[in-house]
Amino acid sequence: MSENRRDPIVRTVPQPADMNGNGDIFGGWVLSQMDIAGGTLAARVAKGRVATVAITAMNFVQPIKVGDMVSIYGEVVKVGRTSITIALETMVQRRHEQVDIRVTHGTYVFVAIDDHGKPRPVPPQEVAA
Secondary structure, three states: OOOOOOOOOEEEOOOOOHHHOOEEHHHHHHHHHHHHHHHHHHHHHHOOEEEEEEEEEEEEEOOOOOOOOOOOEEEEEEEEEEEEEEEEEEEOOOOOOOOOOOEEEEEEEEEEEOOOOOEEEOOOOOOOO
């Protein structure tokens, strides 16, 4: 992913209810936030509904703490006939700090779906000039 930071797809702050038994943020919470971010980007590409079909890679690098500012960035890495693969990266800023820390990264695959939940072709992509 480019080091030139864009606006994050999702930015949020986890709360005490999101903690696991060790006092860090529960991994499932992070996965769901990344799924929301990836699904948002995939839906833009698909110009409609998408469904998550796979998480093909996921790495937890550092824990997330209550009060961290969590930002999730994504980029499209592949568009197939019905599928869209998104690379996602989660960064945090600890409370009272300005340094970005990479805490997770993963690859999510979404499929474009129609109103009946069946796969449909991804529309042709516009090429930037």
